[in-house]
Amino acid sequence: MAASLHAGPKLARGMIGQTREVIALCRKFCDEVVRPRALEIDKKLHEDPDYLDWDFVKKANDWGFYTMWLPKAMGGGGYNFSSLSYAMEEIGSVCLAMANLIGVHYLGFGTLTASGNMRIMQKLCRETVLGRKNGDPCLITLAITEPGAGTDVEEVDLVDKAKLGCFAKRVEGGYIVNGSKVFISNGHLSKWHMLITYTDLKKPSESAVMMSIPNGLKGFSFGRHEKKMGQRACPASELLFDDCFVPDEYVALDNRVKQKFSRSQKEMTQQMIDYVVSPSRAAVGAFGTGAARGAYEAAFKFASETVVDGELYVNHEWVQSWLAEMHKNVTLSRLVYTETNYANSLWGLYKDLHFEPMFSIMRRTPAFLSQKLFGSFLGKPGATEFMRERMFNDQSVCHQCRTSGLASAAKFTGTDYGVKNCQMALMLMGGAGVRQDRGAEKILRDAKLLQIYEGTNQLNRLNLFKCLIACGCKDACVFEEKEGGAA
Ligand SMILES: Cc1cc2nc3c(=O)[nH]c(=O)nc-3n(C[C@H](O)[C@H](O)[C@H](O)COP(=O)(O)OP(=O)(O)OC[C@H]3O[C@@H](n4cnc5c(N)ncnc54)[C@H](O)[C@@H]3O)c2cc1C
Numbered sequence: 001m002a003a004s005l006h007a008g009p010k011l012a013r014g015m016i017g018q019t020r021e022v023i024a025l026c027r028k029f030c031d032e033v034v035r036p037r038a039l040e041i042d043k044k045l046h047e048d049p050d051y052l053d054w055d056f057v058k059k060a061n062d063w064g065f066y067t068m069w070l071p072k073a074m075g076g077g078g079y080n081f082s083s084l085s086y087a088m089e090e091i092g093s094v095c096l097a098m099a100n101l102i103g104v105h106y107l108g109f110g111t112l113t114a115s116g117n118m119r120i121m122q123k124l125c126r127e128t129v130l131g132r133k134n135g136d137p138c139l140i141t142l143a144i145t146e147p148g149a150g151t152d153v154e155e156v157d158l159v160d161k162a163k164l165g166c167f168a169k170r171v172e173g174g175y176i177v178n179g180s181k182v183f184i185s186n187g188h189l190s191k192w193h194m195l196i197t198y199t200d201l202k203k204p205s206e207s208a209v210m211m212s213i214p215n216g217l218k219g220f221s222f223g224r225h226e227k228k229m230g231q232r233a234c235p236a237s238e239l240l241f242d243d244c245f246v247p248d249e250y251v252a253l254d255n256r257v258k259q260k261f262s263r264s265q266k267e268m269t270q271q272m273i274d275y276v277v278s279p280s281r282a283a284v285g286a287f288g289t290g291a292a293r294g295a296y297e298a299a300f301k302f303a304s305e306t307v308v309d310g311e312l313y314v315n316h317e318w319v320q321s322w323l324a325e326m327h328k329n330v331t332l333s334r335l336v337y338t339e340t341n342y343a344n345s346l347w348g349l350y351k352d353l354h355f356e357p358m359f360s361i362m363r364r365t366p367a368f369l370s371q372k373l374f375g376s377f378l379g380k381p382g383a384t385e386f387m388r389e390r391m392f393n394d395q396s397v398c399h400q401c402r403t404s405g406l407a408s409a410a411k412f413t414g415t416d417y418g419v420k421n422c423q424m425a426l427m428l429m430g431g432a433g434v435r436q437d438r439g440a441e442k443i444l445r446d447a448k449l450l451q452i453y454e455g456t457n458q459l460n461r462l463n464l465f466k467c468l469i470a471c472g473c474k475d476a477c478v479f480e481e482k483e484g485g486a487a
Helices: 005-009 014-047 054-061 082-092 094-113 119-132 265-305 318-349 358-364 365-376 379-394 398-430 442-448 457-472
Strands: 140-144 169-170 174-185 194-198 210-213 220-226 236-247 252-253
Touching: 005 318, 014 054, 014 082, 014 358, 014 442, 054 119, 054 442, 082 094, 082 265, 082 318, 094 140, 094 174, 094 194, 094 210, 094 252, 094 265, 094 442, 119 140, 119 210, 119 365, 119 379, 140 174, 169 194, 174 194, 174 220, 194 236, 210 236, 210 265, 220 265, 236 365, 265 318, 265 379, 265 442, 358 365, 398 442, 398 457
Parallel strands: 140 194
Antiparallel strands: 169 174, 174 236, 194 210, 210 252, 220 236
8 A cells, every 4th residue: 555545644743744844945146146156056067076065055054055954952953754765856956966965965964874873963963053143054975886886775675785985983982984986975074974884895785884984083085076077066976085084973783783673684684784775775766856847937937938930839749749748757756755755754764753642742742842852862872772762663564665665666766757858848948948058957967866876776676676566576586696697
């Protein structure tokens, strides 16, 4: 049964008003900050690929976008997590790179949340909140991709065959890390990095470690920026580790914790990954929806202002039919990420938070009281134990699969339709579509990248098959080497 049918009747009523509030704020932000600079910054980065748009990050920080979705008890705005997807669609419909400059921060924060480590969560939240107050943004990244391993690191059935190089050696009081990570969005703009590495490169699926790495840690440095076709304002950075000692206080999750739970190390690694990617794939689906919408809006504007063959372009029947198709693509994409958010609320990372009484307790409790009541408890080991118990023991495999499968659907539906609408807009606009100053070609360049990150769309199709379809056929196998296959 659809997740929306389970969740819809139970969802807290206040969610809708809060989400509308977020959308209204994003529209204002787009009008005042994003739209006036999107094309200019893209052009600037074409000329100077190393340019970092600190000014945008500072403005997003001042508007509260880096703290809005952090828990109130940790000093954040406490907004519901589903509303983040709608925010990403709004900002993404104007500029995907700038949406990502905000969204990736929550990918980093979501990764930390998936470790259940409340002590580190509280520390990083406090720094982010302080950064907002002081006008000195504190952003967080997720670093998992390596030069030789991208698709494979997001799937436990593939990671053992991946060409991994980043390695953590257990030593007294912490780990020594060597190796590198690549394509890390916002890397050069962030103060903390959630690093996923491994203690056994022959068995990474059973030896994943999550660590929080602060800038300035001895042995950690930044490498180059990627020179990308799109989303240029959002840097994709290389992170380098050279005998970098990471003390235990920065270790969010490792095997010492995982062995306390009944599931195997490998199952727990997949569960951790699913907790991270199920919300983030919904958000990338929302980016795709934003791209589909931006392309549709550019095409509609062009068709409404242009005369072709003596008739307004929008009155040509084929144009009307194409615009209807593009409109449908936006609506379908939005429906799938919304459905995934329902699943995340029911069974995933946001479990319980979007339903009564939890939602109203959190919403109505004033921020200072919330911090006073819960703040001192959150840093204690009991809080982490409670959170981990709830996350790792309370989620059934069936619910994990449903959430993960739907998230993959949201990701490839939204991003494929995003690219499709861009191609349709360019066809419909003819020469105007490929001119830089009209904006449509930039959306296509930006949207293409969405089909690659958060797991390529091919991987996401396979994950959907694995999670939602394969159980219907006892002989179905996925991600397993078939007999006679390539060695
Ligand atoms: C703009 C951008 C931002 C990014 N941001 C981040 C970030 O913030 N943090 C981070 O850690 N990473 C980030 N990434 C990395 C991203 O997640 C990887 O690029 C992605 O997972 C694909 O990995 P890859 O590039 O190594 O491609 P590969 O894994 O080499 O894939 C190449 C092709 O092979 C296919 N393929 C691979 N394995 C299989 C298989 N078993 N079955 C079928 N097909 C397969 C893929 O679908 C793809 O078509 C970012 C990437 C980009 C482009």
